[in-house]
Amino acid sequence: MSWLWTTEDMIAVMAGRPFGTPPEGITGISIDSRSITPGEAFFAIKGDRVDGHDYASMATANGASLLVVSEARLPAMGRLTVPMIVVEDVLAALGRLGLASRERSQAQIIAVTGSVGKTTTKEMLRHVLAPSGKVHASVASFNNHWGVPLTLARMPEDTDYGVFEVGMNHPGEIRPLVGMIRPDVAIITTIAPAHLGNFKNIKEIAAAKAEIFEGLEPGGHVVLNRDNDQFNFLDRTAQSLGIEHIHSFGQHAKAEFRLAEFNGSDENSTLWLTIGGETLEVALGAPGRHIAENALAALGVVRIVGADMQKAIEALATLRPEKGRGKRHRLLIGGGSFTLIDESYNANPASMRAAIALLAASEPTGRGRRIAVLGDMLEMGEYAQKVHTDLAVPLLAAGIEHVWLAGAEMAGLKESLPESVHVEYRENTDELTDYVLNSVAPGDVLMVKSSLGIGFGKIVAALLDKFPAFADTQREF
Ligand SMILES: Nc1ncnc2c1ncn2[C@@H]1O[C@H](COP(=O)(O)OP(=O)(O)OP(=O)(O)O)[C@@H](O)[C@H]1O
Ligand SMILES: [Mg+2]
Numbered sequence: 001m002s003w004l005w006t007t008e009d010m011i012a013v014m015a016g017r018p019f020g021t022p023p024e025g026i027t028g029i030s031i032d033s034r035s036i037t038p039g040e041a042f043f044a045i046k047g048d049r050v051d052g053h054d055y056a057s058m059a060t061a062n063g064a065s066l067l068v069v070s071e072a073r074l075p076a077m078g079r080l081t082v083p084m085i086v087v088e089d090v091l092a093a094l095g096r097l098g099l100a101s102r103e104r105s106q107a108q109i110i111a112v113t114g115s116v117g118k119t120t121t122k123e124m125l126r127h128v129l130a131p132s133g134k135v136h137a138s139v140a141s142f143n144n145h146w147g148v149p150l151t152l153a154r155m156p157e158d159t160d161y162g163v164f165e166v167g168m169n170h171p172g173e174i175r176p177l178v179g180m181i182r183p184d185v186a187i188i189t190t191i192a193p194a195h196l197g198n199f200k201n202i203k204e205i206a207a208a209k210a211e212i213f214e215g216l217e218p219g220g221h222v223v224l225n226r227d228n229d230q231f232n233f234l235d236r237t238a239q240s241l242g243i244e245h246i247h248s249f250g251q252h253a254k255a256e257f258r259l260a261e262f263n264g265s266d267e268n269s270t271l272w273l274t275i276g277g278e279t280l281e282v283a284l285g286a287p288g289r290h291i292a293e294n295a296l297a298a299l300g301v302v303r304i305v306g307a308d309m310q311k312a313i314e315a316l317a318t319l320r321p322e323k324g325r326g327k328r329h330r331l332l333i334g335g336g337s338f339t340l341i342d343e344s345y346n347a348n349p350a351s352m353r354a355a356i357a358l359l360a361a362s363e364p365t366g367r368g369r370r371i372a373v374l375g376d377m378l379e380m381g382e383y384a385q386k387v388h389t390d391l392a393v394p395l396l397a398a399g400i401e402h403v404w405l406a407g408a409e410m411a412g413l414k415e416s417l418p419e420s421v422h423v424e425y426r427e428n429t430d431e432l433t434d435y436v437l438n439s440v441a442p443g444d445v446l447m448v449k450s451s452l453g454i455g456f457g458k459i460v461a462a463l464l465d466k467f468p469a470f471a472d473t474q475r476e477f
Helices: 007-014 052-061 071-077 090-104 118-132 147-153 174-181 202-215 231-240 289-305 309-317 349-360 381-389 392-397 410-416 429-439 457-466
Strands: 017-019 028-030 040-043 066-070 084-087 108-113 135-137 161-165 185-188 221-225 245-250 257-264 269-275 278-284 327-333 336-342 370-375 402-406 422-426 445-449 469-471
Touching: 007 017, 007 066, 007 084, 007 090, 040 052, 040 090, 052 066, 052 071, 066 071, 066 090, 071 084, 084 090, 090 147, 090 174, 108 118, 108 174, 108 202, 108 289, 118 135, 118 161, 118 289, 118 309, 147 161, 147 174, 174 202, 185 202, 185 289, 202 231, 221 231, 221 289, 231 245, 245 289, 257 289, 269 289, 278 289, 278 309, 289 309, 289 349, 327 457, 327 469, 336 349, 336 457, 349 370, 349 392, 349 445, 370 410, 370 429, 381 410, 402 410, 402 429, 410 422, 422 429, 429 457, 445 457
Parallel strands: 028 040, 040 066, 066 084, 108 161, 108 185, 135 161, 185 221, 221 245, 245 257, 336 445, 370 402, 370 445, 402 422
Antiparallel strands: 017 084, 257 269, 269 278, 327 336
């Protein structure tokens, strides 16, 4: 049996106290009592909403072979007979295990940050590196003060490539995370106004992302977006920290990993790239220039870490857009069908523009319409009004004639669109859902997008519920 960790090592690393008779080792780590599988250790951390200690008995019922709990909460665990390791602070103990994991690892470690495209790029890296070795990568968007140590602590000892998503909402959050990860390669996908309400301006966002350079291993590499306005700032910042290997990707003539040509259709795209003096043709199983940019960064990393480029390119052809991030559905309606582009996972000004471009590139059939179904972008602070009214620009440039809106901020966009655009406005998501369900028609292409907290996932779910699938044209990753 190869353990993720032996209990002996865990006790030593976490300075814990065994309680009961611990198993010889554990096969995995979970912080979620619902999804834990037998043989795994349950770490009772305080998450975003709940305290894991309250779910220890459920974790035990679901097969946890070991609990890691805090000294303070031990008395409340009285009735449980499952073995435990008792520590002062469970999250800190997870962090120590994460550090020990990094210490023992021989893997090449890659960290991905940026205002948008972190998860997409991380999943691409998982995909393109898999043919070259054993990959361990963050689950979903586990990119914060518990997601990063959890992902580290879960990394098997024989991992060849470790891929970590690193996120932040405020200045100073990336520094401690990257200090644990100690990446050999750090990517900044792009800098854009996300969480703008927590920052003075975009430069401050760039500076916060640049914290990722501070944790880079000596001799490490950084990968920057050459097309982004903040490139020069990030480049200078990396140089001032003595980083020698600064790579860039993008359409810019000086980009080291360059997108020479992009040819997109509804469901896929073809790219011509120049990487290391070679011209490569890449078929991508997902549409959108923004996805192509993420792929370019991922292939740049393939080159940097010396993985198999040909196999990486082959892997990209089978990649599909994920749920909430561009996944397409063709649904039956009244003797015909319509297309739903599910962009409901999240939204900020950059990803809104990317999604509007996806809609623009899609062809309605018959009398069908291109319809943008848009909800508020959150955390924009004093910029909220401006970033919403400004969406009129990409909508008009893309020739989108039907715009269905809900949310307080989207009222501003409604006002800024000219009469030539058919606008429907509802105050909240539920009212808009009713309207969408009753108004979508054969031939339409509908793109649905809002911030996660606004919950346009409900509109997608309601459409999928009401209208049967024509054919699953695209699978998830
Ligand atoms: N390079 C890009 N430029 C613009 N939009 C992008 C880019 N990459 C992805 N997107 C879009 O941004 C949204 C979020 O993508 P993704 O989940 O990859 O980002 P993220 O940075 O992981 O977000 P989060 O901070 O919520 O974890 C999706 O709608 C996606 O299609
Ligand atoms: Mg993410």
